[in-house]
Amino acid sequence: MTSPGYDVVIAGAGIVGAACAAECARAGMRVAVIEAALIGGGATAAGMGHIVVMDDSEAQFALTRYSQVLWNELAGELTPDVEFEACGTIWVAADDEEMAEVWRKKKYYEDRGVPVEILDARALAGAEPNLRHGLAGGLLVSCDSVIYTPCAARFLIEQAQGRGATVRLGCAVVELTGRGARLSDGSFVPADLTVNAAGTWSPMLTPGLDVRKRKGHLVITDRYPGFVHHQLVELGYLKSAHTLTTDTVAFNVQPRRTGQLLIGSSRQFGVEETEVDPGILGRMIDRACEYMPGLRALSAIRTWTGFRAATPDKLPLIGPCPGHENLFLATGHEGLGITTAPGTARLLVDQLLSRPSAIPIEPYLPSRVYQESPHV
Amino acid sequence: MSEKVSLVINGATVTVPEGSMVSAAVAIAGVTPFRRSVRGEPRGPLCGMGICFECRVSIDGRAHCRSCQIPCREGMEVRTGD
Numbered sequence: 001m002t003s004p005g006y007d008v009v010i011a012g013a014g015i016v017g018a019a020c021a022a023e024c025a026r027a028g029m030r031v032a033v034i035e036a037a038l039i040g041g042g043a044t045a046a047g048m049g050h051i052v053v054m055d056d057s058e059a060q061f062a063l064t065r066y067s068q069v070l071w072n073e074l075a076g077e078l079t080p081d082v083e084f085e086a087c088g089t090i091w092v093a094a095d096d097e098e099m100a101e102v103w104r105k106k107k108y109y110e111d112r113g114v115p116v117e118i119l120d121a122r123a124l125a126g127a128e129p130n131l132r133h134g135l136a137g138g139l140l141v142s143c144d145s146v147i148y149t150p151c152a153a154r155f156l157i158e159q160a161q162g163r164g165a166t167v168r169l170g171c172a173v174v175e176l177t178g179r180g181a182r183l184s185d186g187s188f189v190p191a192d193l194t195v196n197a198a199g200t201w202s203p204m205l206t207p208g209l210d211v212r213k214r215k216g217h218l219v220i221t222d223r224y225p226g227f228v229h230h231q232l233v234e235l236g237y238l239k240s241a242h243t244l245t246t247d248t249v250a251f252n253v254q255p256r257r258t259g260q261l262l263i264g265s266s267r268q269f270g271v272e273e274t275e276v277d278p279g280i281l282g283r284m285i286d287r288a289c290e291y292m293p294g295l296r297a298l299s300a301i302r303t304w305t306g307f308r309a310a311t312p313d314k315l316p317l318i319g320p321c322p323g324h325e326n327l328f329l330a331t332g333h334e335g336l337g338i339t340t341a342p343g344t345a346r347l348l349v350d351q352l353l354s355r356p357s358a359i360p361i362e363p364y365l366p367s368r369v370y371q372e373s374p375h376v
Numbered sequence: 377m378s379e380k381v382s383l384v385i386n387g388a389t390v391t392v393p394e395g396s397m398v399s400a401a402v403a404i405a406g407v408t409p410f411r412r413s414v415r416g417e418p419r420g421p422l423c424g425m426g427i428c429f430e431c432r433v434s435i436d437g438r439a440h441c442r443s444c445q446i447p448c449r450e451g452m453e454v455r456t457g458d
Protein backbone atom coordinates (compact mmCIF):
# COMPACT_ATOMS: atom_id res chain seq x y z
CA MET A 1 0.00 0.00 0.00
CA THR A 2 1.34 3.45 -0.83
CA SER A 3 0.63 6.39 1.42
CA PRO A 4 0.22 9.84 -0.18
CA GLY A 5 3.37 11.20 1.46
CA TYR A 6 7.06 10.43 1.45
CA ASP A 7 9.00 8.07 3.66
CA VAL A 8 11.34 10.92 4.52
CA VAL A 9 11.54 14.67 3.97
CA ILE A 10 14.96 16.30 4.31
CA ALA A 11 15.29 20.04 4.98
CA GLY A 12 18.50 21.38 3.42
CA ALA A 13 20.57 20.33 0.40
CA GLY A 14 24.06 21.10 1.64
CA ILE A 15 26.57 18.28 1.50
CA VAL A 16 24.97 16.69 4.57
CA GLY A 17 21.36 16.82 3.32
CA ALA A 18 22.53 15.69 -0.12
CA ALA A 19 24.43 12.70 1.29
CA CYS A 20 21.44 11.79 3.46
CA ALA A 21 19.12 12.00 0.44
CA ALA A 22 21.40 9.77 -1.64
CA GLU A 23 21.66 7.23 1.18
CA CYS A 24 17.90 7.19 1.91
CA ALA A 25 17.15 6.74 -1.79
CA ARG A 26 19.73 3.96 -2.01
CA ALA A 27 17.94 2.21 0.84
CA GLY A 28 14.75 2.30 -1.24
CA MET A 29 12.98 5.11 0.63
CA ARG A 30 10.75 7.66 -1.05
CA VAL A 31 12.62 10.89 -0.47
CA ALA A 32 11.81 14.59 -0.78
CA VAL A 33 14.52 17.22 -0.33
CA ILE A 34 13.50 20.83 0.31
CA GLU A 35 16.21 23.45 -0.19
CA ALA A 36 15.55 27.12 0.52
CA ALA A 37 18.24 28.36 -1.88
CA LEU A 38 20.71 26.38 -4.01
CA ILE A 39 22.14 22.89 -3.78
CA GLY A 40 25.34 23.16 -1.77
CA GLY A 41 25.02 26.95 -1.55
CA GLY A 42 25.42 27.27 2.25
CA ALA A 43 28.48 26.34 4.29
CA THR A 44 29.13 23.68 1.67
CA ALA A 45 30.02 26.22 -1.02
CA ALA A 46 32.15 28.17 1.43
CA GLY A 47 34.18 25.18 2.61
CA MET A 48 37.58 23.96 1.58
CA GLY A 49 36.63 20.43 0.60
CA HIS A 50 39.43 18.74 2.49
CA ILE A 51 38.51 15.15 3.32
CA VAL A 52 40.61 14.55 6.38
CA VAL A 53 40.99 11.97 9.14
CA MET A 54 41.15 13.79 12.48
CA ASP A 55 42.11 12.59 15.92
CA ASP A 56 40.75 15.24 18.23
CA SER A 57 38.70 12.54 20.00
CA GLU A 58 37.98 8.83 19.44
CA ALA A 59 34.50 9.71 18.20
CA GLN A 60 35.84 12.31 15.78
CA PHE A 61 38.42 9.85 14.51
CA ALA A 62 35.81 7.10 14.06
CA LEU A 63 33.46 9.29 12.03
CA THR A 64 36.13 10.96 9.90
CA ARG A 65 37.87 7.67 9.13
CA TYR A 66 34.61 5.86 8.36
CA SER A 67 33.58 8.71 6.08
CA GLN A 68 36.95 9.01 4.37
CA VAL A 69 36.81 5.33 3.45
CA LEU A 70 33.28 5.88 2.06
CA TRP A 71 34.53 8.84 -0.02
CA ASN A 72 37.36 6.75 -1.38
CA GLU A 73 34.86 4.01 -2.32
CA LEU A 74 32.73 6.61 -4.09
CA ALA A 75 35.70 8.22 -5.86
CA GLY A 76 35.44 6.06 -8.98
CA GLU A 77 31.83 7.13 -9.57
CA LEU A 78 32.32 10.88 -9.01
CA THR A 79 31.95 13.09 -12.06
CA PRO A 80 35.05 15.06 -13.19
CA ASP A 81 33.60 18.36 -11.94
CA VAL A 82 33.80 17.03 -8.36
CA GLU A 83 37.59 17.32 -8.84
CA PHE A 84 38.41 14.49 -6.44
CA GLU A 85 42.17 14.53 -5.85
CA ALA A 86 43.85 11.98 -3.62
CA CYS A 87 46.56 14.48 -2.75
CA GLY A 88 46.95 13.48 0.91
CA THR A 89 47.56 15.74 3.88
CA ILE A 90 50.87 16.82 5.35
CA TRP A 91 50.64 17.94 8.97
CA VAL A 92 53.51 20.39 9.17
CA ALA A 93 55.62 20.54 12.34
CA ALA A 94 57.49 23.81 12.87
CA ASP A 95 59.65 22.78 15.83
CA ASP A 96 60.67 19.84 17.99
CA GLU A 97 57.62 20.17 20.19
CA GLU A 98 55.36 19.81 17.17
CA MET A 99 57.57 16.99 15.89
CA ALA A 100 56.79 15.14 19.13
CA GLU A 101 53.13 15.60 18.22
CA VAL A 102 53.89 14.12 14.78
CA TRP A 103 55.20 10.96 16.45
CA ARG A 104 52.20 10.76 18.77
CA LYS A 105 49.88 11.22 15.82
CA LYS A 106 51.70 8.57 13.81
CA LYS A 107 51.19 6.02 16.56
CA TYR A 108 47.55 7.00 17.00
CA TYR A 109 46.79 6.60 13.29
CA GLU A 110 48.81 3.43 12.84
CA ASP A 111 47.22 1.80 15.90
CA ARG A 112 43.89 2.37 14.16
CA GLY A 113 44.92 1.11 10.75
CA VAL A 114 45.55 4.41 8.93
CA PRO A 115 48.78 4.31 6.95
CA VAL A 116 50.97 7.36 7.60
CA GLU A 117 54.55 8.36 6.95
CA ILE A 118 56.90 10.55 8.97
CA LEU A 119 58.74 13.20 6.95
CA ASP A 120 61.94 14.61 8.40
CA ALA A 121 63.01 18.15 7.57
CA ARG A 122 64.65 17.08 4.31
CA ALA A 123 61.80 14.88 3.17
CA LEU A 124 59.34 17.68 3.91
CA ALA A 125 61.38 20.17 1.89
CA GLY A 126 61.55 17.64 -0.95
CA ALA A 127 57.80 17.04 -0.90
CA GLU A 128 56.92 20.75 -0.70
CA PRO A 129 59.80 22.94 -1.89
CA ASN A 130 57.81 26.14 -1.36
CA LEU A 131 57.60 25.66 2.41
CA ARG A 132 60.08 27.84 4.29
CA HIS A 133 63.40 26.40 5.38
CA GLY A 134 63.94 25.30 8.95
CA LEU A 135 60.69 23.44 9.56
CA ALA A 136 61.09 20.30 11.68
CA GLY A 137 59.15 17.85 9.51
CA GLY A 138 55.67 16.50 9.10
CA LEU A 139 53.26 13.60 8.94
CA LEU A 140 51.96 12.49 5.54
CA VAL A 141 48.47 10.98 5.55
CA SER A 142 48.14 9.85 1.95
CA CYS A 143 44.56 8.55 2.11
CA ASP A 144 43.19 12.09 2.65
CA SER A 145 41.85 13.90 -0.39
CA VAL A 146 40.16 17.07 -1.63
CA ILE A 147 36.96 17.68 -3.59
CA TYR A 148 35.12 20.62 -5.11
CA THR A 149 32.25 20.80 -2.67
CA PRO A 150 29.30 22.41 -4.51
CA CYS A 151 29.64 19.89 -7.32
CA ALA A 152 29.94 17.06 -4.80
CA ALA A 153 26.62 18.11 -3.25
CA ARG A 154 25.06 18.30 -6.70
CA PHE A 155 26.43 14.86 -7.57
CA LEU A 156 24.85 13.34 -4.44
CA ILE A 157 21.51 15.04 -5.11
CA GLU A 158 21.57 13.69 -8.68
CA GLN A 159 22.27 10.21 -7.31
CA ALA A 160 19.20 10.56 -5.09
CA GLN A 161 17.12 11.83 -8.01
CA GLY A 162 18.28 8.89 -10.10
CA ARG A 163 16.71 6.69 -7.45
CA GLY A 164 13.42 8.58 -7.47
CA ALA A 165 13.96 11.39 -4.99
CA THR A 166 12.02 14.64 -5.41
CA VAL A 167 14.02 17.85 -4.99
CA ARG A 168 12.46 21.25 -4.47
CA LEU A 169 14.71 24.31 -4.69
CA GLY A 170 14.03 27.93 -3.78
CA CYS A 171 11.40 27.08 -1.21
CA ALA A 172 12.08 27.16 2.54
CA VAL A 173 10.74 24.84 5.17
CA VAL A 174 8.99 27.05 7.73
CA GLU A 175 7.93 24.29 10.10
CA LEU A 176 9.37 20.81 10.50
CA THR A 177 7.60 18.22 12.62
CA GLY A 178 7.73 14.44 12.71
CA ARG A 179 4.79 14.40 10.29
CA GLY A 180 6.19 16.49 7.51
CA ALA A 181 7.33 19.90 6.39
CA ARG A 182 5.35 23.09 5.96
CA LEU A 183 6.83 25.23 3.19
CA SER A 184 7.04 28.97 2.68
CA ASP A 185 4.46 28.76 -0.13
CA GLY A 186 1.94 27.39 2.40
CA SER A 187 1.99 23.81 1.11
CA PHE A 188 2.60 20.81 3.34
CA VAL A 189 4.81 17.86 2.41
CA PRO A 190 3.72 14.87 4.50
CA ALA A 191 6.24 12.22 5.47
CA ASP A 192 6.67 9.40 7.98
CA LEU A 193 10.06 10.75 9.04
CA THR A 194 11.75 14.13 8.73
CA VAL A 195 15.38 15.23 8.86
CA ASN A 196 16.70 18.67 9.80
CA ALA A 197 19.87 19.05 7.74
CA ALA A 198 19.81 22.85 7.63
CA GLY A 199 23.34 23.40 8.96
CA THR A 200 23.72 26.72 10.77
CA TRP A 201 20.01 27.34 10.12
CA SER A 202 18.95 24.16 11.91
CA PRO A 203 18.06 25.93 15.22
CA MET A 204 15.50 28.01 13.31
CA LEU A 205 13.65 24.83 12.39
CA THR A 206 14.24 23.08 15.70
CA PRO A 207 14.36 25.78 18.38
CA GLY A 208 16.59 25.04 21.35
CA LEU A 209 19.37 23.31 19.41
CA ASP A 210 22.75 24.46 20.67
CA VAL A 211 24.28 24.99 17.25
CA ARG A 212 26.28 28.20 16.93
CA LYS A 213 27.93 29.91 13.99
CA ARG A 214 31.68 29.86 13.69
CA LYS A 215 32.92 32.18 10.97
CA GLY A 216 35.74 31.30 8.61
CA HIS A 217 37.62 33.12 5.83
CA LEU A 218 39.18 31.65 2.69
CA VAL A 219 41.25 33.02 -0.18
CA ILE A 220 41.67 31.53 -3.64
CA THR A 221 44.61 32.39 -5.88
CA ASP A 222 45.14 32.44 -9.58
CA ARG A 223 46.49 29.25 -11.20
CA TYR A 224 50.00 28.24 -10.17
CA PRO A 225 50.22 24.54 -11.03
CA GLY A 226 52.79 22.64 -9.00
CA PHE A 227 53.25 25.30 -6.33
CA VAL A 228 51.77 22.97 -3.67
CA HIS A 229 51.25 19.21 -3.94
CA HIS A 230 49.45 18.15 -0.76
CA GLN A 231 46.94 19.76 1.53
CA LEU A 232 49.23 21.40 4.08
CA VAL A 233 48.07 22.07 7.61
CA GLU A 234 50.17 23.40 10.46
CA LEU A 235 50.14 21.32 13.62
CA GLY A 236 49.75 24.47 15.65
CA TYR A 237 46.22 24.35 14.21
CA LEU A 238 45.42 21.63 16.74
CA LYS A 239 46.21 24.02 19.54
CA SER A 240 44.46 27.04 18.06
CA ALA A 241 41.37 25.62 16.31
CA HIS A 242 39.75 24.44 19.49
CA THR A 243 39.96 27.60 21.50
CA LEU A 244 36.34 28.56 21.94
CA THR A 245 37.00 32.06 23.19
CA THR A 246 39.40 33.82 20.82
CA ASP A 247 39.66 34.41 17.10
CA THR A 248 42.27 32.10 15.61
CA VAL A 249 44.09 31.75 12.31
CA ALA A 250 46.12 28.83 11.01
CA PHE A 251 48.22 27.90 8.00
CA ASN A 252 46.11 25.64 5.80
CA VAL A 253 46.75 25.50 2.04
CA GLN A 254 45.09 23.30 -0.54
CA PRO A 255 46.08 22.61 -4.16
CA ARG A 256 43.14 22.58 -6.59
CA ARG A 257 43.10 20.61 -9.81
CA THR A 258 43.02 23.92 -11.69
CA GLY A 259 46.38 24.88 -10.21
CA GLN A 260 44.70 27.36 -7.90
CA LEU A 261 45.48 27.42 -4.19
CA LEU A 262 42.89 27.71 -1.46
CA ILE A 263 44.36 29.47 1.54
CA GLY A 264 42.82 29.27 5.01
CA SER A 265 41.86 29.35 7.71
CA SER A 266 40.26 31.42 10.43
CA ARG A 267 37.79 30.73 13.21
CA GLN A 268 35.65 33.33 14.96
CA PHE A 269 32.75 32.96 17.36
CA GLY A 270 30.06 35.51 18.04
CA VAL A 271 30.28 37.19 14.62
CA GLU A 272 27.17 37.24 12.46
CA GLU A 273 28.34 39.56 9.66
CA THR A 274 29.18 37.81 6.42
CA GLU A 275 31.63 40.53 5.32
CA VAL A 276 35.31 39.78 4.88
CA ASP A 277 37.12 41.13 7.96
CA PRO A 278 40.37 42.72 6.70
CA GLY A 279 42.04 42.33 10.11
CA ILE A 280 41.42 38.59 10.32
CA LEU A 281 42.18 38.15 6.61
CA GLY A 282 45.51 39.93 7.06
CA ARG A 283 46.43 37.74 10.02
CA MET A 284 45.46 34.63 8.11
CA ILE A 285 47.57 35.56 5.10
CA ASP A 286 50.51 36.55 7.30
CA ARG A 287 50.34 33.16 8.98
CA ALA A 288 50.27 31.38 5.62
CA CYS A 289 53.24 33.42 4.40
CA GLU A 290 55.23 32.55 7.54
CA TYR A 291 55.10 28.93 6.40
CA MET A 292 55.21 29.62 2.67
CA PRO A 293 56.93 32.94 1.92
CA GLY A 294 56.43 32.54 -1.84
CA LEU A 295 52.68 32.97 -1.40
CA ARG A 296 53.25 36.73 -1.11
CA ALA A 297 54.15 36.92 -4.78
CA LEU A 298 50.98 35.15 -5.97
CA SER A 299 47.73 36.90 -6.88
CA ALA A 300 44.61 36.19 -4.93
CA ILE A 301 41.51 36.43 -7.09
CA ARG A 302 38.74 36.09 -4.53
CA THR A 303 38.14 35.94 -0.81
CA TRP A 304 34.96 34.99 1.07
CA THR A 305 33.55 33.88 4.38
CA GLY A 306 31.35 31.05 5.59
CA PHE A 307 29.87 29.77 8.81
CA ARG A 308 30.46 26.40 10.43
CA ALA A 309 27.67 24.91 12.55
CA ALA A 310 29.36 24.33 15.91
CA THR A 311 28.11 22.18 18.79
CA PRO A 312 29.39 22.44 22.38
CA ASP A 313 31.39 19.18 22.18
CA LYS A 314 32.58 19.61 18.57
CA LEU A 315 30.74 16.49 17.39
CA PRO A 316 27.78 16.53 15.00
CA LEU A 317 24.19 15.75 15.96
CA ILE A 318 23.04 12.61 14.13
CA GLY A 319 19.87 10.86 15.21
CA PRO A 320 16.43 11.36 16.75
CA CYS A 321 15.62 14.77 18.15
CA PRO A 322 14.63 14.29 21.80
CA GLY A 323 11.03 15.22 22.47
CA HIS A 324 10.03 15.20 18.79
CA GLU A 325 8.84 11.86 17.49
CA ASN A 326 10.00 10.96 13.97
CA LEU A 327 12.12 14.10 13.67
CA PHE A 328 15.81 13.43 13.12
CA LEU A 329 18.83 15.74 13.12
CA ALA A 330 21.85 15.72 10.83
CA THR A 331 23.60 18.96 11.67
CA GLY A 332 26.36 20.56 13.74
CA HIS A 333 29.26 19.37 11.58
CA GLU A 334 31.50 22.37 12.35
CA GLY A 335 34.62 22.34 10.17
CA LEU A 336 34.33 18.72 9.05
CA GLY A 337 30.97 18.36 7.34
CA ILE A 338 32.43 17.77 3.90
CA THR A 339 34.50 14.93 5.27
CA THR A 340 31.82 13.43 7.49
CA ALA A 341 28.76 13.74 5.22
CA PRO A 342 28.83 10.15 3.90
CA GLY A 343 29.35 8.64 7.36
CA THR A 344 26.60 10.86 8.73
CA ALA A 345 24.24 9.66 6.01
CA ARG A 346 24.98 6.00 6.76
CA LEU A 347 24.52 6.44 10.51
CA LEU A 348 21.31 8.37 9.97
CA VAL A 349 19.76 5.80 7.63
CA ASP A 350 20.87 2.99 9.98
CA GLN A 351 18.75 4.67 12.63
CA LEU A 352 15.81 5.42 10.33
CA LEU A 353 15.69 1.75 9.33
CA SER A 354 16.84 0.29 12.67
CA ARG A 355 19.90 -1.26 11.00
CA PRO A 356 23.12 -1.96 12.89
CA SER A 357 25.90 0.60 12.30
CA ALA A 358 29.52 0.07 11.36
CA ILE A 359 30.73 2.38 14.16
CA PRO A 360 29.17 3.18 17.57
CA ILE A 361 26.52 5.88 17.14
CA GLU A 362 26.24 7.01 20.77
CA PRO A 363 28.77 9.89 20.60
CA TYR A 364 26.69 11.61 17.90
CA LEU A 365 23.19 11.11 19.32
CA PRO A 366 21.46 14.45 19.90
CA SER A 367 20.23 13.19 23.29
CA ARG A 368 23.71 13.84 24.72
CA VAL A 369 23.31 17.61 24.47
CA TYR A 370 19.78 17.53 25.86
CA GLN A 371 20.83 15.54 28.92
CA GLU A 372 21.28 18.50 31.19
CA SER A 373 17.96 20.10 30.31
CA PRO A 374 15.29 19.43 32.96
CA HIS A 375 12.53 20.01 30.41
CA VAL A 376 13.18 17.01 28.18
CA MET B 377 67.25 60.36 -27.87
CA SER B 378 65.86 58.22 -25.03
CA GLU B 379 67.74 55.35 -23.43
CA LYS B 380 67.01 51.80 -24.59
CA VAL B 381 66.49 48.61 -22.59
CA SER B 382 66.72 45.05 -23.85
CA LEU B 383 64.62 42.21 -22.54
CA VAL B 384 64.07 38.61 -23.56
CA ILE B 385 60.63 37.57 -24.75
CA ASN B 386 60.18 33.84 -25.25
CA GLY B 387 63.92 33.53 -25.80
CA ALA B 388 64.27 36.37 -28.32
CA THR B 389 65.90 39.69 -27.37
CA VAL B 390 63.77 42.80 -27.90
CA THR B 391 65.00 46.38 -27.47
CA VAL B 392 62.55 49.13 -26.57
CA PRO B 393 62.73 52.73 -25.27
CA GLU B 394 63.26 52.94 -21.53
CA GLY B 395 59.97 53.37 -19.68
CA SER B 396 58.03 51.15 -22.09
CA MET B 397 55.61 48.77 -20.46
CA VAL B 398 56.14 45.05 -20.94
CA SER B 399 52.84 44.89 -22.86
CA ALA B 400 54.24 47.35 -25.39
CA ALA B 401 57.42 45.33 -25.77
CA VAL B 402 55.43 42.12 -26.33
CA ALA B 403 53.30 43.93 -28.92
CA ILE B 404 56.37 45.43 -30.64
CA ALA B 405 57.88 41.95 -30.81
CA GLY B 406 54.69 40.83 -32.54
CA VAL B 407 54.11 38.02 -30.07
CA THR B 408 50.56 36.65 -29.69
CA PRO B 409 48.75 35.60 -27.64
CA PHE B 410 49.85 37.11 -24.35
CA ARG B 411 48.16 34.27 -22.50
CA ARG B 412 45.47 31.63 -22.84
CA SER B 413 42.21 31.42 -20.94
CA VAL B 414 41.21 28.40 -18.86
CA ARG B 415 39.57 26.95 -21.97
CA GLY B 416 42.58 27.70 -24.13
CA GLU B 417 41.33 30.83 -25.91
CA PRO B 418 43.93 33.45 -26.89
CA ARG B 419 44.01 36.61 -24.75
CA GLY B 420 45.79 39.96 -24.88
CA PRO B 421 45.66 43.45 -23.32
CA LEU B 422 42.20 44.98 -23.22
CA CYS B 423 42.10 47.84 -20.73
CA GLY B 424 45.76 48.84 -20.56
CA MET B 425 45.27 50.04 -17.01
CA GLY B 426 45.56 47.06 -14.70
CA ILE B 427 41.89 46.19 -14.38
CA CYS B 428 41.06 43.37 -16.77
CA PHE B 429 44.01 41.01 -16.11
CA GLU B 430 43.92 39.87 -19.75
CA CYS B 431 47.52 40.94 -20.43
CA ARG B 432 49.14 38.56 -17.96
CA VAL B 433 52.53 37.05 -18.77
CA SER B 434 55.28 35.37 -16.74
CA ILE B 435 58.13 37.68 -15.76
CA ASP B 436 61.36 36.25 -14.39
CA GLY B 437 59.55 33.01 -13.59
CA ARG B 438 56.65 34.65 -11.83
CA ALA B 439 53.28 33.78 -13.38
CA HIS B 440 50.28 36.10 -13.86
CA CYS B 441 52.07 39.46 -13.98
CA ARG B 442 50.00 42.22 -15.61
CA SER B 443 52.28 43.30 -18.44
CA CYS B 444 50.51 46.64 -18.92
CA GLN B 445 51.57 47.74 -15.42
CA ILE B 446 55.21 46.69 -15.39
CA PRO B 447 57.96 48.78 -17.01
CA CYS B 448 60.63 46.90 -18.95
CA ARG B 449 63.91 46.32 -17.15
CA GLU B 450 67.25 45.38 -18.68
CA GLY B 451 67.60 41.59 -18.96
CA MET B 452 64.01 40.82 -17.94
CA GLU B 453 62.80 37.37 -19.01
CA VAL B 454 59.22 37.35 -20.29
CA ARG B 455 57.23 34.29 -21.24
CA THR B 456 53.85 34.47 -22.95
CA GLY B 457 51.15 32.04 -24.02
CA ASP B 458 50.62 30.28 -20.66
Ligand SMILES: Cc1cc2nc3c(=O)[nH]c(=O)nc-3n(C[C@H](O)[C@H](O)[C@H](O)COP(=O)(O)OP(=O)(O)OC[C@H]3O[C@@H](n4cnc5c(N)ncnc54)[C@H](O)[C@@H]3O)c2cc1C
Binds near residue numbers: 014018305309
Ligand atom coordinates in the same frame (compact mmCIF):
# COMPACT_ATOMS: atom_id res chain seq x y z
C1 LIG C 1 35.72 28.41 5.72
C2 LIG C 1 35.28 27.00 5.88
C3 LIG C 1 36.13 25.96 5.51
C4 LIG C 1 35.74 24.63 5.65
N1 LIG C 1 36.58 23.64 5.24
C5 LIG C 1 36.19 22.34 5.38
C6 LIG C 1 37.04 21.29 4.94
O1 LIG C 1 38.12 21.53 4.40
N2 LIG C 1 36.64 20.00 5.14
C7 LIG C 1 35.44 19.69 5.73
O2 LIG C 1 35.15 18.51 5.91
N3 LIG C 1 34.59 20.68 6.11
C8 LIG C 1 34.95 21.98 5.96
N4 LIG C 1 34.12 22.98 6.37
C9 LIG C 1 32.85 22.62 7.00
C10 LIG C 1 31.80 22.27 5.98
O3 LIG C 1 31.78 23.25 4.96
C11 LIG C 1 30.45 22.18 6.66
O4 LIG C 1 30.53 21.36 7.82
C12 LIG C 1 29.42 21.54 5.74
O5 LIG C 1 29.37 22.21 4.51
C13 LIG C 1 28.06 21.53 6.39
O6 LIG C 1 27.12 21.07 5.45
P1 LIG C 1 25.60 21.16 5.77
O7 LIG C 1 24.91 20.45 4.66
O8 LIG C 1 25.34 20.70 7.16
O9 LIG C 1 25.28 22.72 5.80
P2 LIG C 1 25.04 23.75 4.60
O10 LIG C 1 25.95 23.51 3.47
O11 LIG C 1 25.03 25.10 5.19
O12 LIG C 1 23.60 23.35 4.09
C14 LIG C 1 22.43 23.71 4.77
C15 LIG C 1 21.40 23.99 3.70
O13 LIG C 1 20.14 24.17 4.31
C16 LIG C 1 19.44 25.16 3.60
N5 LIG C 1 18.41 25.68 4.46
C17 LIG C 1 18.55 26.48 5.54
N6 LIG C 1 17.36 26.73 6.09
C18 LIG C 1 16.44 26.08 5.35
C19 LIG C 1 15.03 25.96 5.42
N7 LIG C 1 14.33 26.59 6.37
N8 LIG C 1 14.40 25.22 4.49
C20 LIG C 1 15.08 24.59 3.52
N9 LIG C 1 16.42 24.67 3.41
C21 LIG C 1 17.10 25.40 4.32
C22 LIG C 1 20.50 26.17 3.26
O14 LIG C 1 20.10 26.96 2.16
C23 LIG C 1 21.70 25.28 2.93
O15 LIG C 1 21.80 24.97 1.56
C24 LIG C 1 34.47 24.33 6.21
C25 LIG C 1 33.61 25.35 6.57
C26 LIG C 1 33.99 26.69 6.41
C27 LIG C 1 33.04 27.77 6.78
Ligand code: FES
Binds near residue numbers: 423
Ligand atom coordinates in the same frame (compact mmCIF):
# COMPACT_ATOMS: atom_id res chain seq x y z
S1 FES D 1 45.45 45.16 -20.15
FE1 FES D 1 43.94 45.07 -18.61
S2 FES D 1 45.12 44.61 -16.89
FE2 FES D 1 46.62 44.82 -18.39
